[in-house]
Amino acid sequence: MNLLLLEPADFIGQGRVRLAGRRLTHMREVHRAAVGDSVRVGCLDGLMGDGVIHALDTEHAELSVAFDRPPPSKLPLTLILALPRPKMLRRVFQTIATLGVPRLILVNSYRVEKSFWQTPFLHPDSIRENLVLGLEQARDTVLPEVIVEKRFKPFVEDRLATMAQGTQGLIAHPGDFPPCPRALPGSVTLAIGPEGGWIPYEVELLQEEGLQPVQMGERILRVETAVTALVSRLF
Amino acid sequence: MNLLLLEPADFIGQGRVRLAGRRLTHMREVHRAAVGDSVRVGCLDGLMGDGVIHALDTEHAELSVAFDRPPPSKLPLTLILALPRPKMLRRVFQTIATLGVPRLILVNSYRVEKSFWQTPFLHPDSIRENLVLGLEQARDTVLPEVIVEKRFKPFVEDRLATMAQGTQGLIAHPGDFPPCPRALPGSVTLAIGPEGGWIPYEVELLQEEGLQPVQMGERILRVETAVTALVSRLF
Numbered sequence: 515m516n517l518l519l520l521e522p523a524d525f526i527g528q529g530r531v532r533l534a535g536r537r538l539t540h541m542r543e544v545h546r547a548a549v550g551d552s553v554r555v556g557c558l559d560g561l562m563g564d565g566v567i568h569a570l571d572t573e574h575a576e577l578s579v580a581f582d583r584p585p586p587s588k589l590p591l592t593l594i595l596a597l598p599r600p601k602m603l604r605r606v607f608q609t610i611a612t613l614g615v616p617r618l619i620l621v622n623s624y625r626v627e628k629s630f631w632q633t634p635f636l637h638p639d640s641i642r643e644n645l646v647l648g649l650e651q652a653r654d655t656v657l658p659e660v661i662v663e664k665r666f667k668p669f670v671e672d673r674l675a676t677m678a679q680g681t682q683g684l685i686a687h688p689g690d691f692p693p694c695p696r697a698l699p700g701s702v703t704l705a706i707g708p709e710g711g712w713i714p715y716e717v718e719l720l721q722e723e724g725l726q727p728v729q730m731g732e733r734i735l736r737v738e739t740a741v742t743a744l745v746s747r748l749f
Numbered sequence: 750m751n752l753l754l755l756e757p758a759d760f761i762g763q764g765r766v767r768l769a770g771r772r773l774t775h776m777r778e779v780h781r782a783a784v785g786d787s788v789r790v791g792c793l794d795g796l797m798g799d800g801v802i803h804a805l806d807t808e809h810a811e812l813s814v815a816f817d818r819p820p821p822s823k824l825p826l827t828l829i830l831a832l833p834r835p836k837m838l839r840r841v842f843q844t845i846a847t848l849g850v851p852r853l854i855l856v857n858s859y860r861v862e863k864s865f866w867q868t869p870f871l872h873p874d875s876i877r878e879n880l881v882l883g884l885e886q887a888r889d890t891v892l893p894e895v896i897v898e899k900r901f902k903p904f905v906e907d908r909l910a911t912m913a914q915g916t917q918g919l920i921a922h923p924g925d926f927p928p929c930p931r932a933l934p935g936s937v938t939l940a941i942g943p944e945g946g947w948i949p950y951e952v953e954l955l956q957e958e959g960l961q962p963v964q965m966g967e968r969i970l971r972v973e974t975a976v977t978a979l980v981s982r983l984f
Contacts, residue, residue: 516969586967613978614968652968696931732821733849733887734751739977743848746978 515540517653518555518565519646520579531555531565533575541567541575555579556655558646585655588616589749590701592677596623596708598737600633604644605738607635611648611658613745619661619677621669625710631664666716674723678703683725686744687717688734691727696747704748706740750775752888753790753800754881755814766790766800768810776802776810790814791890793881820890823851824984825936827912831858831943833972835868839879840973842870846883846893848980854896854912856904860945866899901951909958913938918960921979922952923969926962931982939983941975 515537524531533541541547547567555565555577563581570576597620598606610618622631634640641660649655663669681701686694688711705712705720712720717727735743750772759766768776776782782802790800790812798816805811832855833841845853857866869875880892898904916936921929923946940947940955947955952962970978 609974612968612970612974651971654968733847733889735847736886739844739847742974742977743981746981 515544515650516554517562517650517655518553518577519558519650519655520555521558526576529578529580531577531579533577534573538573538575542570542572547575553577554653555581556585556649556653557581559656561585562653562655586614586653588614588656588658589745590681591615591745591748592617592619592681592701592703593741593745594619594621594674594703594705595737595741596621596706596712597626597630598708599627599630600635602737603630603633604635604640606741607641607644607660608648608651609738609741611645611654612652613742614652614654615658615741615745616656617659617661619663619669621663622666623708623716624713625708636662667719670719670723674703674720674725678724683720683723684748685712685717685720685725685727686730686740687712687727688729688732689727691729694728694730694744694747698748702748704744706737706744709737750779750885751789752797752885752890753788753812754793754885754890755790756793761811764813764815766812766814768812769808773808773810777805777807782810788812789888790816791820791884791888792816794891796820797888797890821849821888823849823891823893824980825916826850826980826983827852827854827916827936827938828976828980829854829856829909829938829940830972830976831856831941831947832861832865833943834862834865835870837972838865838868839870839875841976842876842879842895843883843886844973844976846880846889847887848977849887849889850893850980851891852894852896854898854904856898857901858943858951859948860943871897902954905954905958909938909955909960913959918955918958919983920947920952920955920960920962921965921975922947922962923964923967924962926964929963929965929979929982933983937983939979941972941979944972 526532549567549570551567553565556562561581562583565577565579568576593615645657681703683703686706761767784802786802788800791797796816797818800812800814803811828850876895916938918938921941
């Protein structure tokens, strides 16, 4: 937690917040914060700034806060991801928020196990909780948008073209394809498959909407590692 | 597990192996393997090839195996890493093996909590277990070298210069430094600090040995994410 992320319900007055729960525990036990300490703060979906701790006990912390600077900019990226297995999904939400990915679309794929769609980590409260953890890590305040598209074909055929318009569309796919480009100047729409990869039919469908396959070498990366590696290379 | 990694003790004859334990469970429960199936195999620190399952029950699997191709090449990188917290350390071992980092040096730093050095994940058997998991993910056979240097100053002053000779030496460090370079042609020695970063004294010491600070932007990445992002950008 490199930023104390504040929500409207935390405010008890103008420039004054009261905290309990996870953030209080983290301040006390990890940061070993004390009265008088300064901490970096941010308003969810708003500005960042600084806070000073005025009161701190086992139940609550009270801080005065002021906001004066914008959060870091997001990447010009829409990330389309075949739904990962639940344990990985949770970390992926944190990672994309940390990296500054502004929009994540979770889609089905032939190689996604049906049971993955039942995970509680897809509940909106859980998605939000993990995105917030990622923002606190990076020092960002703006929640990424997460869209769940459970049916692959209608999403790709009916909505992908509009979404990808004016962007460079890429499919991360092992094989005899050009290497993933580096340091692109513009916006990107990037589709990353499940463990085991997209099936040829899915790649064809994505290609029909203008996305081009690119590869990252022989090594097979876990989804979370692949997301970070691709984002780091593209921007 | 994208590769069945075999060790000398697995062999019951020429080109014949018998497996039990974790790898058997994974073959049965995740891959749902059956007699007659082909699987990719590799010899630890040796060649890769293919295997065919001849027998499979709840206790054992028997395969005939043949090896005909080299593992993927490693990156020309020595990674120096301030010891991460235990849970992260375990994942870092897997990640560096997956990414193809051939040599990892774990060092102390002012901001490394002393208790981290007590973790069982630093036991050689545990290090090896996690490196193997990373190799199985990537389809590689060659174990990275892991060196534990508990004292920062003697390591940097006495051994780093020799180790970094002929390589481009970099310190990942937030601040007003040049951005991390991309797609370097030669060998690199890269030092990544702990949560909270290196202290100025440590950066100075690393600089005296010829390493140059570079930054990755405003966002603060978890160690595992930083390792992947830096490696992906450098090579």
